[in-house]
Each structure stands twice: as C-alpha cells, then as structure tokens.
Amino acid sequence: MSVLVAYATRSFRLLREEVFVLPARTVFLLICILLLLFPLISQEPFILRVFILAGIFAIFAASWDLLSGFTGQINFGHALFFGVAAYTAALLNWNLGLAPWATIPLGAAAAVLAGLVVGIPCLRLRGTYLAFATLAFPLILLGVVYAIPKITYGELGIYGIEPLAGSRVASYYIAIPSMIVLGFVMWKITDSKIGLVFHAIREDEVTARASGINTTRYKLLAFCLSGLFAGIAGGLYAHFVKAASPSTLELLLSFQVIIWAVFGGIATIYGPMAGVLILYPLTEFVLIRYLAVPSETRLLIFASIVLLVLLFMPQGLTTWLRDRTEKICPRCKLQNLAWRRKCRVCTAELG
Amino acid sequence: MKWLIKGATFLLIACLILAALGCADEEAKEIRVGVIGPMQFQMGEHHWMGATLAADEINAAGGIKVGDEYYKIKLVQVDSNELVSPADAATAAERAITVDRVDFLMGTIRSEGAMAVQEVAMDHQTIFMVCGSSETKMSDKVAQDYARYKYWFRVTPFNNTYLGMMNFTLVGMVAQQVVAQLHTAPKLAILAEKASWTDAIVAAAQTILPTKGIQVVSEVWRPSGQADDVTAELLAIKDSGANMIMTALSGTVGIAYGRTWGELQIPAASVGINVMAQADDFWENTNEYGNYEMTLNVYARDVELTEKTAAFMDAFIAEKGQTPTYNAGTYDALYILKEAIERADSLDQDNIVAFLEETDYIGTGGRFVFDAKHDVTWGPGYVTGVGVQWQNGELKGVWPPADGSWPTGGPSVTYAGIVAYQMPPWVIDYWT
Numbered sequence: 132m133s134v135l136v137a138y139a140t141r142s143f144r145l146l147r148e149e150v151f152v153l154p155a156r157t158v159f160l161l162i163c164i165l166l167l168l169f170p171l172i173s174q175e176p177f178i179l180r181v182f183i184l185a186g187i188f189a190i191f192a193a194s195w196d197l198l199s200g201f202t203g204q205i206n207f208g209h210a211l212f213f214g215v216a217a218y219t220a221a222l223l224n225w226n227l228g229l230a231p232w233a234t235i236p237l238g239a240a241a242a243v244l245a246g247l248v249v250g251i252p253c254l255r256l257r258g259t260y261l262a263f264a265t266l267a268f269p270l271i272l273l274g275v276v277y278a279i280p281k282i283t284y285g286e287l288g289i290y291g292i293e294p295l296a297g298s299r300v301a302s303y304y305i306a307i308p309s310m311i312v313l314g315f316v317m318w319k320i321t322d323s324k325i326g327l328v329f330h331a332i333r334e335d336e337v338t339a340r341a342s343g344i345n346t347t348r349y350k351l352l353a354f355c356l357s358g359l360f361a362g363i364a365g366g367l368y369a370h371f372v373k374a375a376s377p378s379t380l381e382l383l384l385s386f387q388v389i390i391w392a393v394f395g396g397i398a399t400i401y402g403p404m405a406g407v408l409i410l411y412p413l414t415e416f417v418l419i420r421y422l423a424v425p426s427e428t429r430l431l432i433f434a435s436i437v438l439l440v441l442l443f444m445p446q447g448l449t450t451w452l453r454d455r456t457e458k459i460c461p462r463c464k465l466q467n468l469a470w471r472r473k474c475r476v477c478t479a480e481l482g
Numbered sequence: 483m484k485w486l487i488k489g490a491t492f493l494l495i496a497c498l499i500l501a502a503l504g505c506a507d508e509e510a511k512e513i514r515v516g517v518i519g520p521m522q523f524q525m526g527e528h529h530w531m532g533a534t535l536a537a538d539e540i541n542a543a544g545g546i547k548v549g550d551e552y553y554k555i556k557l558v559q560v561d562s563n564e565l566v567s568p569a570d571a572a573t574a575a576e577r578a579i580t581v582d583r584v585d586f587l588m589g590t591i592r593s594e595g596a597m598a599v600q601e602v603a604m605d606h607q608t609i610f611m612v613c614g615s616s617e618t619k620m621s622d623k624v625a626q627d628y629a630r631y632k633y634w635f636r637v638t639p640f641n642n643t644y645l646g647m648m649n650f651t652l653v654g655m656v657a658q659q660v661v662a663q664l665h666t667a668p669k670l671a672i673l674a675e676k677a678s679w680t681d682a683i684v685a686a687a688q689t690i691l692p693t694k695g696i697q698v699v700s701e702v703w704r705p706s707g708q709a710d711d712v713t714a715e716l717l718a719i720k721d722s723g724a725n726m727i728m729t730a731l732s733g734t735v736g737i738a739y740g741r742t743w744g745e746l747q748i749p750a751a752s753v754g755i756n757v758m759a760q761a762d763d764f765w766e767n768t769n770e771y772g773n774y775e776m777t778l779n780v781y782a783r784d785v786e787l788t789e790k791t792a793a794f795m796d797a798f799i800a801e802k803g804q805t806p807t808y809n810a811g812t813y814d815a816l817y818i819l820k821e822a823i824e825r826a827d828s829l830d831q832d833n834i835v836a837f838l839e840e841t842d843y844i845g846t847g848g849r850f851v852f853d854a855k856h857d858v859t860w861g862p863g864y865v866t867g868v869g870v871q872w873q874n875g876e877l878k879g880v881w882p883p884a885d886g887s888w889p890t891g892g893p894s895v896t897y898a899g900i901v902a903y904q905m906p907p908w909v910i911d912y913w914t
Contacts, residue, residue: 175580175581176576176580176606177576177577177579177580177581180573180576181573184573277676280678280681284678285677285678285681286593286594286677286678287593287594287597287617287619287678288594288597290597290598290601290619291601291623372569372572372598372601373601374597374598374601376568376569376594376598377594378567378568378569378594379569381567383566383567415573415577416577416581
C-alpha cells in the first residue's frame with residue numbers, strides 16, 4: 132500500500148512540476164485522456180476508424196520527423212518503411228498464419244533493415260541529392276512488387292489478412308495507446324543525448340564531426356530508429372485495413388507525411404502528430420459531415436488550410452503556438468511560461 | 483370569444499405540426515443507395531448518371547414496393563478517390579455505410595479499390611454491386627467463404643475469364659477477315675498493359691489461340707498502363723510480321739496506342755480491349771488516327787442489345803452528352819436491386835441476397851443472370867457485350883455479326899444496328 136502511495140505521490144509531483152507548468156504539455160495530456168476516453172462517448176465505427184488511422188499515421192509522421200526533422204536527412208521516400216512493414220506483416224500472416232502480435236514487430240524489424248539498406252548508400256549524399264535518392268527506394272520496391280505478383284499479388288495487393296483485433300473498439304485501444312506510448316518514446320529519444328547529436332548533425336555536420344561525434348553511426352541510427360517506428364505504423368495499418376497494397380508504397384503517402392509534419396511543426400515529434408490528428412479527421416469527416424462541404428472541394432480546402440498555416444506560421448502550427456505560450460530560460464535552457472518573469476527552476480531573469 | 487380564437491389557433495398549429503410530422507414520416511420511407519466511384523473522373527460521373535436515371539424513373543413510378551408500402555430511392559454520392567488513392571475507397575465506403583446510413587452500395591472501378599470496398603461492405607453485411615471492375619479474385623472469395631462474401635455481386639463488366647473469352651471471339655472474327663481479305667494466315671501479336679487483369683488473358687491467348695489456327699508471336703509487349711508512347715512496341719510488332727494485334731489496355735496508354743497505330747499505319751488489324759477507345763473523346767484524343775480501332779464494349783450507341791437499350795442510351799446522352807460506358811451499369815444494377823427487393827418483399831439483406839441470386843432480368847445491357855460466384859453470366863442468351871469499331875468518327879457495333887452466328891454454338895444472337903467490320907485500308911494495301 133505504501134508503495135502505491137509513494138508512486139501516486141511521485142506521479143502527482145511529476146505532473147505538477149513537469150506537465151502542468153507548461154500549457155503545451157497540459158494540452159497534450161488532456162488530448163491523450165480525451166482520446167483514451169473517446170469510446171465512452173461514441174463507438175460509431177466510422178469515427179473510430181478515422182481516429183485509428185489518424186493514430187497510425189501520427190506514429191508514421193513522427194517517425195519521419197525523427198529522421199528528417201531532427202537530423203536534417205530529408206527523406207522523400209518514407210513510405211518505403213511503411214510499405215516494407217505492411218507487406219512483411221501481411222505476407223507472414225497470409226503464408227505462415229502468424230498472429231498480428233508477431234507480424235507487427237517482425238514487420239518493424241524488416242523496416243529497420245530497410246533503414247540500413249537506404250541509410251548506408253545514402254550516407255554520402257546531402258540535401259537535395261539525398262532527398263531524391265530516398266525517393267527512388269519505394270519506387271524500386273513498387274517495381275519489385277509488380278514484378279513478382281505470385282508472391283506480392285501485384286497491383287491488387289494482399290487482401291483478407293487477420294484483423295488487428297476482434298472489434299473496432301479493441302482496435303482503437305491498440306492503435307491509440309500505441310500512438311501515445313511510441314510518441315512519448317520518440318520524444319524522449321530526441322530529448323536525450325542522442326537527440327542532441329541529431330540536432331548537431333542537422334545544424335552543422337562538419338562541426339559535429341570535428342567535436343568527435345561519429346556522425347555516420349548516428350545518421351544510420353536515425354534511419355534505423357525512424358524505420359522501426361514507421362514499421363510499427365505500417366504493420367498496424369496492414370492489420371487494421373486487413374490488406375497490404377501498392378498504395379502503401381506510393382509517392383502520395385511519402386508526400387502526405389511531409390505535409391502533415393510541416394503543417395504541425397518539424398523537429399518537435401508532437402508537431403507532426405498534431406498535424407495528422409488535426410488534418411486527417413478534418414478532411415475525412417469534419418468538413419463533410421459537420422460543415423456540409425461537398426467532397427469535391429475537400430482537397431481544395433485542405434490545400435488552402437495548409438497554405439494559410441504555412442504562410443502565417445512558417446514554423447508550423449504547434450511551434451507557432453509554443454513560441455507564443457512558452458519561453459526558454461537563457462541560463463538553464465528550460466521551457467517556461469511566456470508570461471513568467473523568472474525561470475521556474477534556476478530563477479534567472481527571463482527578459 | 484378570445485379563448486375560442488386562441489383554442490382554434492392552437493388546434494390549427496397542432497394540426498400543422500401533426501401534418502408536418504406525418505409528412506416527415508412519409509419522407510422517411512426511403513431506401514438509401516450509395517453510388518461509390520471516383521466522382522472527379524468520367525468513370526464516377528457515369529456511375530452516378532446511370533444510377534440517377536434509374537432512381538428518377540423508379541421514384542416517378544412510385545418507388546420500390548415492400549409489403550404495402552412504397553419506398554423512394556435516395557441516392558448518396560460517395561467519392562472513393564480510388565484512382566488517386568485506393569485506400570481512400572475503404573474509408574469512403576465505411577463512411578457511407580455507418581454515417582450516411584446507406585442500405586446498399588454500387589460502383590467502383592479500380593480493382594484495388596473495389597477489393598478494399600468489398601472487405602468493408604462484407605464487414606457490415608451490406609450488399610455491394612460492382613459496376614466497374616472485372617477482377618475475378620472478388621468473385622472467387624464468394625466461392626471460398628460464401629457466408630462472408632455472399633453480399634457481393636458483379637453487374638458490369640463481365641469477369642476477366644469472360645472478358646478473355648469474348649476477346650478471343652473478336653480475335654477469331656478478325657482472323658476470318660484476315661484470311662478472306664488479306665489471303666494470308668493470321669499471325670497475332672499481343673500488346674497488353676502491365677497489369678494483373680491482363681496476365682490471365684495473355685496466358686490464355688498463348689495457349690488457346692494457336693489451337694484455333696492463329697499463330698501467336700512469342701514475344702509479348704507489355705507497356706505501362708500510363709505510357710504515352712508505344713512507338714517502339716508497334717515498330718517491333720511490325721517487324722515481327724504480325725497481321726493482327728490483340729490489345730488488353732485499360733489505361734491512358736490506349737490513346738497513345740490508337741494514335742501511333744494509325745499514324746504509323748502499322749500493317750496489323752487491331753482488336754481486343756482498349757477501354758480508352760470506348761469513350762466518345764477517343765476520336766479527338768487520337769487526332770482521328772484511331773480510325774478502325776476495335777474493342778469490346780458493353781454498349782454501342784446505335785446497337786439495341788434489348789428493347790430497353792435505346793431509351794436508356796437516348797436519356798443518358800441527353801443528360802450527359804456522352805455515350806454511356808460500362809460504369810453506367812449502375813442503371814441496370816439499381817433495377818436488378820429493385821426487382822430483388824420486391825420479390826423478397828423485405829429489406830433484410832440476407833433475404834435480398836437470396837432473391838438477387840435468382841435474378842433473371844432483361845436490362846439495357848442484356849439478360850442478367852448471376853452465376854454461383856455472383857458474377858454476371860456472359861454468353862449467348864445472356865449478357866454478351868458488343869464488339870465496336872471506330873468508323874469515320876463513329877463508334878459502330880460490329881459484333882456479334884449480323885448473321886447471328888456464335889463461334890461456340892448456342893442460340894444465335896442478333897442485334898439491330900450492327901454493321902460490317904472494316905479492315906484498315908493500309909493493312910489491305912500492305913498485305914495484298
């Protein structure tokens with residue numbers, strides 16, 4: 132009992148000192164709680180479907196941010212990781228009858244391998260050259276998928292694999308907690324020493340190397356970590372839609388993830404996740420159902436919203452909001468409320 | 483006196499409210515049908531137009547009778563976006579079923595999208611009638627897991643196997659013309675887009691056609707469905723010595739093919755499947771070089787497949803200004819559904835499935851009877867399709883031949899409006 136009380140006290144202190152002190156973290160916590168409680172409000176299959184897909188794509192978008200946002204290794208072919216994992220999971224389930232709890236991690240492992248395959252030859256490239264090289268990999272795999280239809284079922288893909296769970300609510304409670312936990316893990320990685328190195332590589336790779344950092348190793352690590360999380364998203368997606376098809380490798384998905392990330396705010400992890408959680412439900416049902424927008428103008432409105440946000444908030448939505456509600460302490464570099472005069476930890480003047 | 487006026491006003495308002503409620507109750511008696519397709523493209527527009535024409539006619543005649551009551555058809559347009567992103571089709575289907583509360587679904591075009599919609603519709607045990615994809619994997623599922631997939635039916639086009647059979651029948655007809663007009667043995671080259679639906683057709687052509695006395699060139703040309711230049715393929719075909727080309731093209735490559743084939747005057751008669759050649763704008767898109775291009779089709783403007791075809795054709799052209807494509811099969815699909823509901827005398831999906839399976843309906847495209855896998859049956863006496871050829875700017879029906887002959891036997895098939903096939907003059911000049 133005393134252990135429980137100790138844990139509760141510690142959790143409460145953590146919430147008070149680390150979460151409630153900043154509006155962004157408080158809002159994030161509230162959104163997580165709301166998402167977890169949502170099925171108590173509505174169990175409408177379509178809305179749950181949209182949120183499940185948004186959750187899966189949020190993991191995917193954050194994994195792009197982990198690689199491209201933090202290390203600056205711009206990846207135009209991120210769908211490769213998603214598609215590799217989706218196909219691996221689907222093939223293992225279809226041919227060997229493995230359950231989703233086994234196929235999803237194995238799919239993620241295949242995506243890590245894909246990260247290595249892409250990362251090693253691309254290490255010598257930078258900027259535009261790297262971006263276009265990464266663009267080629269999903270296209271190559273797409274060609275392979277079409278070339279061996281006896282295994283991959285060609286352009287139709289593999290349909291009818293085992294579902295993620297027995298019911299829509301159960302699928303929801305797999306996808307949404309996965310999104311929260313994996314998002315938190317990615318955020319912790321970027322907040323650690325590894326994240327600092329990723330930042331350093333993005334800002335000035337030569338200086339980072341001169342400081343004794345093995346940038347090659349860290350860039351490979353970024354490719355693999357990004358592949359891992361994108362792979363989990365791919366596996367979850369395949370089992371949720373009960374299919375792995377060429378659309379999981381198409382350019383549209385690779386570009387869509389960049390739009391979500393840039394809209395939300397790159398190099399934040401939570402920004403791309405917020406981008407998906409806002410844009411995906413907005414275009415899938417809010418516009419059509421609640422604002423009676425005809426489906427043919429949906430894309431136009433989507434593009435207009437993204438353009439307007441990027442015009443007035445070039446750093447992305449969450450970064451813009453964060454800059455207006457938070458301030459960094461010049462001494463200890465910790466985040467503080469924007470209207471505080473002194474740092475909440477080192478009491479230095481915030482200016 | 484005041485209380486009397488107040489009382490009368492109250493009664494009047496109460497009556498109006500009751501009347502309004504009564505009207506609302508009356509209006510609520512509707513059957514919601516989701517028409518799902520790529521609504522930004524011609525295919526989706528034809529899905530919608532076909533269904534709209536049928537719904538307007540059925541509603542004008544009173545609606546669908548179930549028990550003693552008549553239900554109006556309420557169409558719901560569902561944009562699947564499947565040509566851009568097939569995965570969107572599944573989400574759109576689920577939205578239609580669970581949010582828009584549609585009772586039935588019909589449409590789709592791209593096989594990947596149609597299969598995704600099939601899964602969602604079966605999850606919700608909702609009848610889904612395909613009017614656009616020929617993929618046999620969908621009907622195979624009905625055979626493999628009937629309890630789950632029994633709610634699926636295909637109205638247009640016929641499945642890949644039937645498409646292949648019809649294709650070979652058209653090839654046989656042109657081969658006869660080659661022998662008669664070119665005085666040479668038929669030699670066929672295959673040009674099929676790189677897609678799964680063509681694989682079975684190519685394999686079957688290589689096996690079956692040689693047994694029918696048609697030599698098949700061993701090399702098969704497989705351009706992308708979106709290729710915009712097939713000059714190299716066509717010149718290679720010319721070099722192969724083929725005097726016939728069998729096409730299996732559904733993408734925009736069909737336009738590049740038609741244009742280049744006519745412009746280079748490739749000395750080989752073209753026959754087969756070219757979906758782009760089924761559309762009215764093929765003539766302009768090929769700069770009139772598509773003359774003499776031949777393809778199988780579901781409809782032809784001047785060919786009366788049944789007594790209902792001409793009226794439908796006129797109405798569709800009047801509304802849309804275009805000849806209907808096979809996606810407009812939603813017209814027949816809605817009538818087939820209406821008949822099944824009325825025979826079942828119920829709105830229960832399982833009951834309706836049982837009566838859909840017993841369908842024997844003369845529609846605009848022919849006589850619709852579903853086989854054991856819920857595929858529309860193709861052949862003499864059923865839906866046959868029509869072979870069409872571009873002749874001086876008009877898409878004319880050239881098959882089944884006017885003499886009614888059917889190569890594999892069976893009842894003769896004759897349609898009003900069929901004209902004679904024309905061998906391209908440059909092909910005749912080259913070989914004679």
